[in-house]
Each structure stands twice: as structure tokens, then as C-alpha cells.
Amino acid sequence: MTIAAPLPGEHPTISRLTLRRVAVWSATALVMIVMPLIFNKGFALSMLSQMGIAIIFALSYNMLLGQTGLLSFGHAVYYGLGAFVSAHTLNAIGAGKFNLPVTLLPLVGGFAGLFFGIIFGYVTTRRSGTPFAMISLGIAEMVAACALMFPGFFGGEGGIATNRQVGQAWHGITYGPQIQVYYLIAGWCFVCMIAMFALTQTPLGRMANAVRDNPERAKFVGYNPTRVRYLVLCLSSFFAGIAGGLGTINYEIVTAENVGVAQSGSVLIMAFVGGVGHFFGPVLGAMLVSFLQSALSSYTQAWLLYFGLFFVVMILFAPGGIASLLAVHVPAIRAGLFARLVPGYLLAAVALAVPLMSGIALVEMIYHLEAESEAGSAFKVLWISVDPSRPTVWIVAGIAFAVGVGLFLFAVRPLKAAWQSVNAELQARGGV
Amino acid sequence: MTAPALELKGVQKSFGRTPIINGVDLAIAQGERHAIIGPNGAGKSTLFNLISARFHVSSGQILLKGEEISGLEAQEINRKGLSRSFQITNIFPRLSVYENVRCSVLWSLGYRYSFWHRVSGLKDVRERAEEIVEKIGLSRRRERPAGMLSYAEQRALEIGITIAGGADVILLDEPTAGMSHSETRDAVELIRNVSQGKTLVMVEHDMGVVFGLADRISVLVYGRVLASGTPEEIRGNAAVREAYLGADAD
Numbered sequence: 001m002t003i004a005a006p007l008p009g010e011h012p013t014i015s016r017l018t019l020r021r022v023a024v025w026s027a028t029a030l031v032m033i034v035m036p037l038i039f040n041k042g043f044a045l046s047m048l049s050q051m052g053i054a055i056i057f058a059l060s061y062n063m064l065l066g067q068t069g070l071l072s073f074g075h076a077v078y079y080g081l082g083a084f085v086s087a088h089t090l091n092a093i094g095a096g097k098f099n100l101p102v103t104l105l106p107l108v109g110g111f112a113g114l115f116f117g118i119i120f121g122y123v124t125t126r127r128s129g130t131p132f133a134m135i136s137l138g139i140a141e142m143v144a145a146c147a148l149m150f151p152g153f154f155g156g157e158g159g160i161a162t163n164r165q166v167g168q169a170w171h172g173i174t175y176g177p178q179i180q181v182y183y184l185i186a187g188w189c190f191v192c193m194i195a196m197f198a199l200t201q202t203p204l205g206r207m208a209n210a211v212r213d214n215p216e217r218a219k220f221v222g223y224n225p226t227r228v229r230y231l232v233l234c235l236s237s238f239f240a241g242i243a244g245g246l247g248t249i250n251y252e253i254v255t256a257e258n259v260g261v262a263q264s265g266s267v268l269i270m271a272f273v274g275g276v277g278h279f280f281g282p283v284l285g286a287m288l289v290s291f292l293q294s295a296l297s298s299y300t301q302a303w304l305l306y307f308g309l310f311f312v313v314m315i316l317f318a319p320g321g322i323a324s325l326l327a328v329h330v331p332a333i334r335a336g337l338f339a340r341l342v343p344g345y346l347l348a349a350v351a352l353a354v355p356l357m358s359g360i361a362l363v364e365m366i367y368h369l370e371a372e373s374e375a376g377s378a379f380k381v382l383w384i385s386v387d388p389s390r391p392t393v394w395i396v397a398g399i400a401f402a403v404g405v406g407l408f409l410f411a412v413r414p415l416k417a418a419w420q421s422v423n424a425e426l427q428a429r430g431g432v
Numbered sequence: 433m434t435a436p437a438l439e440l441k442g443v444q445k446s447f448g449r450t451p452i453i454n455g456v457d458l459a460i461a462q463g464e465r466h467a468i469i470g471p472n473g474a475g476k477s478t479l480f481n482l483i484s485a486r487f488h489v490s491s492g493q494i495l496l497k498g499e500e501i502s503g504l505e506a507q508e509i510n511r512k513g514l515s516r517s518f519q520i521t522n523i524f525p526r527l528s529v530y531e532n533v534r535c536s537v538l539w540s541l542g543y544r545y546s547f548w549h550r551v552s553g554l555k556d557v558r559e560r561a562e563e564i565v566e567k568i569g570l571s572r573r574r575e576r577p578a579g580m581l582s583y584a585e586q587r588a589l590e591i592g593i594t595i596a597g598g599a600d601v602i603l604l605d606e607p608t609a610g611m612s613h614s615e616t617r618d619a620v621e622l623i624r625n626v627s628q629g630k631t632l633v634m635v636e637h638d639m640g641v642v643f644g645l646a647d648r649i650s651v652l653v654y655g656r657v658l659a660s661g662t663p664e665e666i667r668g669n670a671a672v673r674e675a676y677l678g679a680d681a682d
Contacts, residue, residue: 203538204547210535213524219506220484220516221597222539231545 025194032186036179045178046250047294052185053246054286056192058270059279060239065268066276067200068232069212070125071133074140075240075267080259081116081143082109082241084153086248087160094166102164102175106188106245113241114234121233125226128215132229140261147256159255162248175249185246192239197279199235208232266293273314275321284322302367306360335429337422344415351411355404361386361397435498437462437601437631438483438514443492443502445475445482445655452478454655455492460648462497462600465632467642470652471675476635477519479652480605483633484516485509496601511539515599519606519635521586523593525579529570532578532589534561536596561596568592568622584615588622595626602627604634608641620644643667651675 035048057079064070086109092098100108124135147154154160164175175181199205207228211218215225248254257263266289274285292310296303318325332338365388386393436459445453452475460466468476481487483494485506494502501509524532534551537560543549551557565571568588573581578589587607594602607623608616620641623632636642642649643663650660651672659669666672 198550199547201550201552202547203543203549203551204545206531206535206551207538207545209527209531210524213526214522216486217518217522217524217593218535220510220522221536221593222507222510223545224505224507227545231547235547 028193029190032190036182040179042178043294045182047290049178049182049185049250050294051287051290052182052189053243053250054267054270054290055189055283056246057240057243057267058274058282058286059193059196060236060243061267062271062276062279062282063196063199063208063232063236063239065271066278066281067205067212068208068229070128070229070233071268072124072136072264073133073261073268074124074136074138074143074264075236076261076263077120077140077143077259078113078117078237078240079244079247079267080254080263082113082244083248083254083258084160084244085109085112085241086245087162087254088153090162090164090166090248091160094163099167101170102167102249103170103173103184105249106242109245109248110238110242113244114238117234117237117241121230121237125229125233128225128229137261140259140264143259144256144261147259154256154259155254157256159253159258161253164249164252181250185250188242188246192242193283196239200279204228204231269311273311273321275323275325277320278323278327281321281323288322300364300367301371302363305363331426332422335426337425340422341415341418344412344418348408348412348415351404351408355401355408358397358400358404362394362401365394365397434462435495436460437464437497438633439493439495439498440479440483441493441495443479443482443494444490445478445487446490452655453482456652456655456657458650458657458660460631460633462631463629465627465645465647466634467646467649468633468635468652469637469639469642469649470658474652475655476652477605478655480516480603480633480635484514484603510597510599513599514601514603515594515597516603517590517594517605517607519609521583521590523578523586523589526577528575529578529581529589530561530565530574533564533592533596534558536593537561537564537598540597540599560598564592564596567595567626569618584611584619587611587615587619591619591622591626599630601631602633604632604636606635606637608636608638616641 032052036045039045039048057075060078061072061075064072064075086105089098089100089108090102090105093100093102120139124132124139127135148156164181173180175184200208207218207223210221211223211225211228218225218228244254244258247258270285270289271282272285273289274283275281292303292307296306300306314321320327329338329341332341361384365386368388388394438458438460440456440458443453443456444451456479468479470476478487482489482502485501485504485508489502492502493500496509496512496514499512501512501514504512524535527535534557537557538544538551541554541556541560543551543554543557565574568591570581570585570588570592573585578586581589587610591604591607594604604623608619611619616638623634624645632645634645636645646663648661649663649666651658651666651669653675658675659666659672661669
């Protein structure tokens with residue numbers, strides 16, 4: 001006696017959703033546990049530690065940008081001040097003035113971040129949009145200036161050095177070996193990720209989205225948008241402070257750079273490259289940017305240039321970040337149409353390799369001439385040995401680049417056509 | 433004798449030197465459906481903006497259920513039980529229909545700025561939000577981002593957001609503007625339905641809607657109330673016919 005297909009009711013959907021979430025979080029935890037067993041070299045381990053810190057920091061930033069629509073140029077203030085207070089606390093523990101397990105030190109950073117969030121946020125969140133961005137930049141500059149004016153707290157140019165191996169070892173955990181630090185960071189990272197996700201599911205979290213979309217209407221359903229922004233900023237600075245505390249433990253040094261505008265810009269790039277429209281976007285961004293920052297910089301001096309170009313390309317062609325690039329494929333994959341796109345992607349990738357490699361060659365040759373003008377000019381670009389003193393190399397690379405760009409523009413056409421057919425099919429099947 | 437649901441005493445508003453509202457006195461009884469009509473530029477929307485504190489009055493008093501509200505912030509007035517819709521659709525475009533409504537019930541159920549409740553686990557919020565979505569006829573559009581709805585659907589959602597908080601004084605600013613005949617008919621039914629037992633004040637251009645819905649009508653011309661009365665009285669008022677209705681009234 002079934003009458004009709006049941007409407008998508010709340011209860012079955014919710015339990016299925018909960019199940020899916022539990023699966024996703026378990027997988028995340030598993031990856032975090034297993035990663036250092038696979039990548040167990042010292043370099044990889046410190047990179048993974050850096051990623052964990054960056055993930056917390058970037059997610060806390062996205063509470064502002066993605067969730068509440070607040071573009072901040074000064075989020076490192078809370079990270080950095082959390083790190084400084086943690087460093088002083090760690091030194092006090094080391095000197096025996098204070099007793100706290102190092103495991104809980106990130107909480108000190110968190111509360112320091114929260115404290116400054118409560119103070120500075122009260123000023124910044126009076127406004128939204130461009131004025132908010134400008135005031136956040138002003139606060140960042142102010143704190144950076146303070147870092148030079150008060151060397152007692154900020155340690156001047158040298159910063160504050162510290163030692164994480166203090167207090168009594170608990171079950172052999174001294175935080176001496178990097179692997180122990182990694183698991184400390186991973187543990188905090190996991191807890192913070194869950195906490196920040198949970199926050200998006202609360203009344204405040206939902207209203208943050210509402211305020212982002214339409215602050216005026218939020219007033220007319222009873223909410224004060226300024227209050228919503230302020231509370232979100234306070235919570236976000238708490239998590240940024242936790243990241244700062246972990247940074248203190250990981251690097252054992254905090255400098256004025258940590259509160260600086262460059263650090264604030266870096267977290268903005270992480271969130272944006274990853275994608276501010278999805279919760280997991282900044283996680284991807286934090287991992288990718290941390291990877292580029294440490295891996296690319298050891299390969300080439302020009303890494304900042306590549307990094308900048310990559311950011312520009314992302315903003316221009318994928319303003320939703322990596323997360324939205326992945327998300328657009330989900331309907332096609334669900335409908336089993338992804339196979340149609342594969343040849344187009346392969347062709348485009350092959351065509352892209354030509355201008356990419358010749359472009360890299362040109363940049364590296366220019367850098368090489370600038371940096372090492374002395375003799376012995378031959379060097380390697382990727383795996384090919386080139387000698388920038390010979391003009392033929394320049395001509396070949398230049399022609400390859402120009403032809404490659406043209407080739408690429410031509411080669412993306414089948415991909416575009418494939419996308420059109422997939423979209424048409426999806427629409428015909430009644431998808432959105 | 434209970435206080436009027438809404439009372440305006442000598443309300444004035446100027447933008448710079450330009451007076452828009454020139455001393456409006458108006459009392460709207462509880463449970464009344466009151467329409468405000470008048471030619472373009474008469475100040476109808478401005479009057480709504482003053483009552484709901486989108487703008488603040490230059491002088492005069494506004495009382496909600498006997499309590500002065502002029503000078504309060506928009507959200508404070510909303511919490512006292514006055515809710516309004518907008519002439520130009522004013523929704524949360526990236527949130528789903530259900531989310532739009534859910535955000536609008538949260539405060540009234542006492543969840544305020546809570547960051548310790550899981551919103552999907554709140555039974556009262558869910559039931560209230562689902563009831564509203566059903567009432568405005570958007571159950572099938574529940575999960576769609578509000579910005580992707582059709583115009584008429586967005587207007588229905590606009591009303592849904594307005595009534596979701598359970599306010600007992602409801603201001604609707606041109607709820608049927610830009611709608612086709614059949615859409616208007618549906619909207620009138622919806623308004624009649626949701627305003628039951630409540631005080632309704634609406635600005636409306638469609639005279640069919642006005643005379644079909646309103647218990648009383650006020651005519652606003654050049655920022656003044658020209659006349660206020662039952663639909664019959666307004667129809668029969670010579671000054672109104674001359675100033676506004678013209679020959680159409682016959």
C-alpha cells in the first residue's frame with residue numbers, strides 16, 4: 001500500500017548525513033595518524049607539522065572570510081600574539097615559575113588570542129566590508145609597530161626563543177623528537193577542525209552566514225549583525241591563538257614576523273586558494289601552500305614568483321578555489337559521466353606542459369643570469385641542462401612558450417565541448 | 433480598552449531639508465488589517481522604514497502596543513513583536529529556502545547567539561521552520577538556494593521570513609508588486625492565511641488586493657494622512673477620489 005515515494009524527510013536524511021560525517025572524520029583521523037609513517041623523513045615530518053598548524057590557522061581565518069564575509073588583513077595578530085604569550089609561558093614553565101603540561105600549552109595561546117580578539121575585535125567589527133578590511137590592516141600595522149617598540153615582550157629583531165622540552169616526561173613524551181610534536185599538532189588540529197565545523201552548525205554559525213549574505217535582513221529577524229561579527233571574530237581569534245601556541249612548540253622561536261602583514265597575507269592566500277565557500281577548502285589550501293612554501297623554496301629561488309602567478313591564475317580562473325574545482329565535478333561523477341571528461345583533461349594537461357616547461361626555463365635562465373653572473377653558466381632546468389649564455393637556448397625556449405600557449409588554447413576546446421555535453425545531459429536528466 | 437497595536441503620533445521625517453513625512457497620526461487596532469495607499473512618492477515606504485527603525489524619525493512618537501519604540505534599533509523592535517517585509521526582495525540569497533526560514537525563527541525561540549546548540553537537533557526550531565515553509569508553499573523548493581528561486585517564490589519566501597518569528601504586528605511592503613494575476617491571487621490567500629489573529633499593515637498598489645483584504649484604509653499624500661477609514665468610507669471620500677483614485681474608482 002505504498003502511496004508515493006516519501007518526501008525527503010528530516011530524520012532519515014540526518015542519520016545518513018551523520019553517518020557520512022562520522023566516516024569523513026574517521027578517514028581524516030586515519031590519514032593524520034598514518035601520514036608520518038609513510039613520510040617519515042625529517043623534512044617531510046616538519047612539513048606535515050607545518051601543515052597541521054596552517055590548517056587550524058586557515059580554518060580560523062575562514063570563519064571570518066567564508067562564513068561571515070569579513071575580509072581580514074590582520075588575522076596573524078591573533079596567531080602571533082598567541083604564539084608570543086605561549087613562548088613566555090613556556091619559558092616560565094622552563095624556569096620553574098609555573099607548571100603546565102606542554103600538551104596544554106596551545107590552550108594558553110588560544111586564550112591569549114581570544115583576549116586580544118575581544119579587545120581588537122570590538123573595534124574592527126563595528127564595520128563590515130572595506131572599512132573592516134582597512135581597520136584590520138591598521139590593527140596589524142599597529143601590532144607590528146609595537147613589536148619593535150616593546151622588545152621586552154616581543155624580543156626585538158631576534159624574537160623570543162624557547163625550549164619545548166620542559167616539565168616531566170609523561171609516558172616518555174618529552175616533545176624532543178619531531179614525531180611527538182607532529183602527533184601533538186595532529187591531535188589539536190583534529191579537535192580544532194571538529195570544533196570549528198561544529199560551530200558552523202550552531203545558531204551563531206548559521207546567523208554568521210545570514211549576516212554574510214544580508215546583514216540588513218539579519219536585523220529584521222532579531223539579530224544584531226555587529227554582535228554576530230564580534231562573537232565570530234572572538235571565537236576565530238581563539239583558534240588562531242591555538243595555532244600560534246602550536247607554532248611556538250614546533251619552531252621554538254617566535255619573531256615579529258609572526259604578527260606581521262605577510263603572515264596575514266599568507267593565511268588569506270591559503271583560505272582563498274583552497275576555497276572559502278566550502279568548509280574543507282582552507283584545509284586543502286593550507287596543505288598546498290605549506291607544501292609549496294617548504295618544497296618549492298628548496299628547489300628554486302624564483303618560487304615566490306611561481307607562487308604569485310599561481311595565486312593570480314587561481315583568482316582569475318577558479319575564484320572558488322580548489323574546493324569548488326572539485327565540487328563542480330561531483331554531479332558529473334555521480335551521474336557516471338566523468339569518463340567523458342577524461343580525454344579532454346589529458347589533452348589539456350599534455351598541451352599545458354609545453355608552455356609551462358618553457359616558461360619555467362625562461363624564468364630560471366633570467367634568475368640564473370641575475371644571481372650568478374660569474375662563469376660556468378650551464379645549469380639544469382628540471383632535468384635538462386641549459387646554458388643561458390647561448391642565444392639559441394633563449395630562442396628555442398621563447399618559441400616553445402609562444403607556440404605552447406597557442407597550442408594550449410586550442411587543446412582546451414575538446415574539454416569545453418565535453419563539459420557542454422555533460423552539462424546538457426545532466427540538465428536533461430533533471431539535475432540542477 | 434487595550435492600546436492600539438501600532439500608534440503614530442506627529443511623526444515627521446526629513447532627509448536634509450526635504451520633508452518626506454509631515455506629521456502622521458495613525459492608530460491601528462489590534463487584529464486589524466490596515467492598508468496604506470497613496471500615489472508614488474507619498475512616503476508609504478518611508479513610513480514603513482520609520483516604524484521598523486530602518487530610519488529614525490526626525491520628530492514624533494511611534495508606539496507598539498502602548499510602548500514607545502522610536503529610537504530603538506531595528507533588531508530590538510523586531511524582538512518586541514513587529515516584523516516587516518521589503519518591497520525589493522530582501523532575503524539571504526546563498527542560503528537554502530529552509531535555512532532562510534530557520535534563521536528567522538532562531539531568535540524568537542530564545543536561541544540568541546548560542547554557539548553551544550546544534551541547530552539541526554533543535555526540535556522546536558525544525559518544527560516551526562517546516563511549518564512556515566509548508567505554509568508559504570515552498571516545500572518542494574526547500575533545499576534550493578533562495579537566490580535561485582523565481583520572483584514569485586522569492587516574494588513568498590519574503591513573507592515567510594517576515595512571519596517566521598511569530599511577530600503579532602506584521603508590515604508588508606507591496607507584497608504583490610510585479611506579480612501576475614494568478615500569482616497575486618495566491619499571494620492574497622497566503623497573506624489572509626498568515627495574518628489571522630495578527631495585526632497587519634500593508635502598503636499596496638493593487639486596489640483589488642487592498643479592498644479585498646483591508647478592514648481599514650489610510651490614504652497617504654505628500655507625507656500626510658489624507659483620510660483613514662473603512663473601505664466604503666474611503667471609496668466615498670471626495671478628497672481621496674480627487675487626489676488619488678481619480679476616475680478609476682467608479
